[in-house]
Amino acid sequence: MSTIQIYDPALCCSSGVCGVDVDEALVYFAADLDWAKQQGAQIERYNLAQQPLAFAENAVVRAYLQRSGQDALPLVLVDGEMALAGRYPTRTELARWTSGSGNASAPPTACAPGTGCC
Amino acid sequence: MPRFLEQPPIFLFFTGKGGVGKTSLACASAVSLADAGQRVLLVSTDPASNVGQVFGLDIGNRITAMPAVPRLAALEIDPQAAAQAYRDRIVGPVRGLLPDDVVRGIEEQLSGACTTEIAAFDEFTALLTSDTLTADYDHIIFDTAPTGHTIRLLQLPGAWSGFLETGKGDASCLGPLAGLDKQRAQYQAAVAALADPARTRLVLVARAQGATLREAARTHEELAAIGLTRQCLVINGVLPADEARVDPLAAAICAREEAALQAMPDALRALPRDLIALKAFNLVGLDALRHLLDAAAAPAATIGDLALPDFDAPVLSQLVDDLARAGHGLIMLMGKGGVGKTTLAAAVAVELATRGHEVHLTTSDPAAHLAETLNGALPHLTVDRIDPHAETARYRQHVLDTKGAKLDAPGRAMLEEDLRSPCTEEIAVFQAFSRVIREAAHKFVVMDTAPTGHTLLLLDATGAYHREIARQLATSEVHFTTPMMQLQDPARTKVLLVTLAETTPVLEAANLQADLRRAGIEPWAWIINNCVAASRPVSTLLRQRALNEAREIDAVAHRHAQRYAVVPLLATEPVGVTRLLALSHPVTPAR
Numbered sequence: 001m002s003t004i005q006i007y008d009p010a011l012c013c014s015s016g017v018c019g020v021d022v023d024e025a026l027v028y029f030a031a032d033l034d035w036a037k038q039q040g041a042q043i044e045r046y047n048l049a050q051q052p053l054a055f056a057e058n059a060v061v062r063a064y065l066q067r068s069g070q071d072a073l074p075l076v077l078v079d080g081e082m083a084l085a086g087r088y089p090t091r092t093e094l095a096r097w098t099s100g101s102g103n104a105s106a107p108p109t110a111c112a113p114g115t116g117c118c
Numbered sequence: 119m120p121r122f123l124e125q126p127p128i129f130l131f132f133t134g135k136g137g138v139g140k141t142s143l144a145c146a147s148a149v150s151l152a153d154a155g156q157r158v159l160l161v162s163t164d165p166a167s168n169v170g171q172v173f174g175l176d177i178g179n180r181i182t183a184m185p186a187v188p189r190l191a192a193l194e195i196d197p198q199a200a201a202q203a204y205r206d207r208i209v210g211p212v213r214g215l216l217p218d219d220v221v222r223g224i225e226e227q228l229s230g231a232c233t234t235e236i237a238a239f240d241e242f243t244a245l246l247t248s249d250t251l252t253a254d255y256d257h258i259i260f261d262t263a264p265t266g267h268t269i270r271l272l273q274l275p276g277a278w279s280g281f282l283e284t285g286k287g288d289a290s291c292l293g294p295l296a297g298l299d300k301q302r303a304q305y306q307a308a309v310a311a312l313a314d315p316a317r318t319r320l321v322l323v324a325r326a327q328g329a330t331l332r333e334a335a336r337t338h339e340e341l342a343a344i345g346l347t348r349q350c351l352v353i354n355g356v357l358p359a360d361e362a363r364v365d366p367l368a369a370a371i372c373a374r375e376e377a378a379l380q381a382m383p384d385a386l387r388a389l390p391r392d393l394i395a396l397k398a399f400n401l402v403g404l405d406a407l408r409h410l411l412d413a414a415a416a417p418a419a420t421i422g423d424l425a426l427p428d429f430d431a432p433v434l435s436q437l438v439d440d441l442a443r444a445g446h447g448l449i450m451l452m453g454k455g456g457v458g459k460t461t462l463a464a465a466v467a468v469e470l471a472t473r474g475h476e477v478h479l480t481t482s483d484p485a486a487h488l489a490e491t492l493n494g495a496l497p498h499l500t501v502d503r504i505d506p507h508a509e510t511a512r513y514r515q516h517v518l519d520t521k522g523a524k525l526d527a528p529g530r531a532m533l534e535e536d537l538r539s540p541c542t543e544e545i546a547v548f549q550a551f552s553r554v555i556r557e558a559a560h561k562f563v564v565m566d567t568a569p570t571g572h573t574l575l576l577l578d579a580t581g582a583y584h585r586e587i588a589r590q591l592a593t594s595e596v597h598f599t600t601p602m603m604q605l606q607d608p609a610r611t612k613v614l615l616v617t618l619a620e621t622t623p624v625l626e627a628a629n630l631q632a633d634l635r636r637a638g639i640e641p642w643a644w645i646i647n648n649c650v651a652a653s654r655p656v657s658t659l660l661r662q663r664a665l666n667e668a669r670e671i672d673a674v675a676h677r678h679a680q681r682y683a684v685v686p687l688l689a690t691e692p693v694g695v696t697r698l699l700a701l702s703h704p705v706t707p708a709r
Contacts, residue, residue, distance in 0.1 A: 010224060
C-alpha cells in the first residue's frame, strides 16, 4: 500500500475560511480524500501554516518550495516521490496511487467547474 | 466597600473595552484588599499599565512584592511579547530552512488579535492552576479577562484531537492553538477554574454610555453561557450630578449619562452594580488609588479656578480642506469601537457634500438612525448602510453550507467556532464594503470602517481577493487592482484613525497604525474625538480632565500622526446636518 503525503498551502484560520470565498476545490478534494481513505489508502496531510517543520524536514518538499515558492503548493508525494504539484489530485489519480494501477474503477467524482479536476 | 469587592473569591477578573479604567480599578481593588489584611497578587496585561509607576518600582514578568503595600505582590504580562514568544516557538525551527517569504507568511498567520489573546491565556493558565500560588495568595486579581471565543475554542474537543496529541494534523486546522505548549489537562483545569462561581468573579467595567453598556451586556451573556455566572457591573467615571449646576457642558454630559443608564440592557440590570464617580485627580500614585473606590472623595463642584492653556489644535474642517483637493477618493475611518467613527465619517461626508462634491457615505453603524436622518438631507450626498450582523450571518452560512457540509461533527464544531472569531465579521463586512470601493474613482466614498492590516495581508496572501475582483471586473475592464493595492495608494485612499485623548485609546490606535503599516498602508491623519480641552469647560473637574488630555494630544501630534485634527466634546448629540457641520467648525465658547 502506497503512502500519499499532501502538503497544503498555508490555510488561514481553519481551512481557508478567511478567503472571500471558500475554495470549492478544497471541498471536493476533502470528499475524494475520504473516499480514498475508505479504500484503505495511507494518507498524511500537512498545512504550511501549522506544521512548517514537516515541510522543512522533507528534502523534496523543501527544494520544491525553494524553487517554486509557496504559490506552487499543494504538492503531493507518493512513497516519498513527487507525484503531483500545483493542484489537488482527482479521485482517479488517488485510485491509481492507492491500487498501483491506472485502471482502478473509481466512481465518478463530484466535480466543480474551473477546479481543473475535469 | 463597593459591592464588587464584597466576599471576593480567589480569582477576580476585570473586563471591558479599552479606556474604561480596568487597570485602575484592578489596582485599587488589590490595594483595598491588601489593606484589609488579605494576601493579594495583582496581574496586569495592560500595555499602557502604570502599575510599576503606581508602586514605584519595575515589576515585569515576575512576581514582585510591593514594599509600599504589605501583603501585595504584582506581575506584569506583556501580551505582545507573549505572542512573539509563541510565534517563535512555531516559526523558529524552520527559519533559514524554508524560503523567507514562506516564513513571513506563516508569521503573518500568527500575528492576529486571536494569537495575542491565546498567548496571554497561555500565561494565565499557570496562575489559575498552580497549587503553590493559590496557597500563597487569598486573591489573584487580573485586569483583563479572556474572551468567550478563546474559552470556547479551548473547550472544544476538536481543538485537541489531531496534532497536539498525535503530532499529525488534518485539513481542518486550528490556527493559533498550534503553538500552545502546555498540556490539554492544564487548559481544562484553567477553564474549569474560570467557570467555577466559588473561585471566580467577573467584574464588567463600563462607562455610562450606550455603546459601552451594550458591549458589556454582550460580554456578560457570552461569558455567562460558558459558566462564568458570578458577575458584577461597575460603571466607572460617572460625572457627579453636582457639576451640572456650574457648567452647561457638564449638565449635558450628566443628562446623557443618566439617559444611558436608564436605557441599560436588561441583562445588566440584574447584576450587582457600583457607580464610581469621575475623579478630578489623575489615577497615578498610591494615594490616588486609595481614593478611587472611596465615594466620599469626590470634591464639591466648583467653577474653574484652574487655568486652561490656550488651545489651538487643528480642527476637522482643515483636514477636509486637504481631502477635498483630490476631488474624489476613498476615505476610511478606523478605530476601536465607541470612539465615534460613524459620527466622524458622517461629519466628513456632510462637509464634503456641502462644498459641492459627490459623496457616498457607507456606514455599518448598527444604530440606523444616522443613515436615516442624512438620506436626502443634502444634495450630492447619498447614504447607505450595511448590516454587519446580516452580512456576517450570510457569510457564516455560506461557509458552513459549502465547506462545512463535508466535515465530521468535531470538525464542524471547530469551523463554527472559527466563524465566530472577530476576523470573520471584519472580513464579511469588508467584503460588503468592497462593492462600493470602485466608485471612489470618480467621487468621494466615505466609510466608517476599514479592515486591519492583518486581515488585508491574509486576504492578499490567499489570493482570494484577486480572484474575486477579477471575476467582478472580467466583463468590463481590462486592468484591475486589488483592494489592498488601492488601500496602499495614498493618492486614492486616505485612512483616518479615530481616537480619544486618553492613554489606552491612543495606544490602541497606535497599534492599529502599526498593523496597517505592516500591510504597507500609512494612515493619512488622526482625529481626536470628544476632546474636553477643545470644549473649554468651566467646571474644575472637567478642566482637570482637559489638562490630563494634554499629554495624549501631544503624543498624537508629535509622535504618531502625520497630520491630525481635534473634535470637541459637544453638549448636544451630533445628529443631523447642522450639528454634524458643527463638528468640523467648532465655535470656541466665550470664556
